[in-house]
Amino acid sequence: MIEATAGKTADHGPLAIICGGGSLPFAVADAVGRRGRRVVLFAIRGWAEPKRVAHYPHHWASVGQFGRFCRLARREGCRDVVFIGSMVRPAIRQIRPDFKTLRLLPRIFGIFRGGDDHLLTGVAAIFEEHGFQLLGAHAVAPEILMPEGALGRERPTAHDLADIAKGLALLNASSPFDVGQAVVVADARVLAIEAAEGTDRMLTRIAELRQSGCISAAAGRGVLVKAAKRDQDRRVDLPSIGPQTVEGAARAGLAGIAVVAGSTIVAEPERIGTIADRAGLFVLGVREQATER
């Protein structure tokens, strides 16, 4: 059914992809291109990688240039918009509001006062009022979603599965507070909960704590568990993993990574499998039901 929807959107003209950092935007662009739909990248200055952007039809814009986006996207005939890629909250000096954005500022500041969910849902509403349809990357390219099962050769032990269950339950409990899509659990002990720092920094912290002897779990124990927040607007903020997530988990001395199948975006799954095999880590897609408790 997702496939049918993905096919149908091809009638809606080219797809505008607003690109943050990392390799995910290009994985989505390639997947949509393979389906025969034209893509136009709107690369965000300071986040999107210029060398890779250059391979696609594209425009550059700064954070805050919503007027510019509307004008260019309409000229390109785009109605559907996907927003994808990493983007830590921009510093004030990086924001270059154009006239339309300035008029929207009071509302945007109101949106910023809430948590992430609130922010993203508010932004989606603004796009829709301007005649665009904001879609999740998974709606236009379902093949980028994590499947059930493992990506590489390694499999979790019963011990790892217990850590995964504890991690999913904790993410479920903290979800109403609009915080944390990731935790690290080792030997039934919660070592880290992600908030504003993001997954990569959290994994770096685990590596440092291990080096300074603050973590009693042996190397090769512990799991990074990621899950979408409950009621998260999946069009704009599905959790994702990429090769750098596996590398970070390896440096943190973990046994593996568990994410929720069907609601996690995976950039470059083959490369992830290869890296995971080399590092001896498992990368597992678990069923959604496991998170309901």
Next chain:
Amino acid sequence: MIEATAGKTADHGPLAIICGGGSLPFAVADAVGRRGRRVVLFAIRGWAEPKRVAHYPHHWASVGQFGRFCRLARREGCRDVVFIGSMVRPAIRQIRPDFKTLRLLPRIFGIFRGGDDHLLTGVAAIFEEHGFQLLGAHAVAPEILMPEGALGRERPTAHDLADIAKGLALLNASSPFDVGQAVVVADARVLAIEAAEGTDRMLTRIAELRQSGCISAAAGRGVLVKAAKRDQDRRVDLPSIGPQTVEGAARAGLAGIAVVAGSTIVAEPERIGTIADRAGLFVLGVREQATER
């Protein structure tokens, strides 16, 4: 009633204080001394501060020298034991088990497999089986507990109070997972949740995230909220704040600190008030009821 209990324990001979790092052990020793009870410090090598230990009757011991502790404490006539001070989990190379500890090792390893609560309760049981009574520092020196109200001049705004309420609710929700005694909330957004890294490192993280522009809340916004875990064994692990907590919160650009009155230990409250006033931060003791929801 707490006073009466504290008075009664004076009949039980000198108090053994097992000292970790920081200034809390000495605040407790002084408070107990003022009540006319003799104290004997058992300073843990690598954590307790030698210069300050020297001012009290004391013995040194390494982590794992439980047999040595039992022998010396009995010789000193101590039956009541207080364990206090910071102690990140020791690295293996810092542990010097003596014969008695070696015999207890299988059990200790079993204890280590759980979370913090499990660990501390297990350790308390071992002390009691050897004829000692493990007491909370607040039972022997109730004056070290945080009072209701503010320590310095500054007071929270209505905005800060909303952040505090959100922080307490999140700590309450994550408590069953035996994790986190502290969070940072700014403008209703959860910026950090503490796990294995401890409060000081979490505050350093906030300072770094702010510098790198990852936090949109303005400087001077945000509250560090600390609370005891539900069902926490209060004899061994009440949350605490000290001068370095206020300094860390100031460096992190927060508006203040909120802790639960009556179940948080405060080292050097006067100095905390002075430092908080200088930095323009509030340090607030809130009612326990606020955490029940």
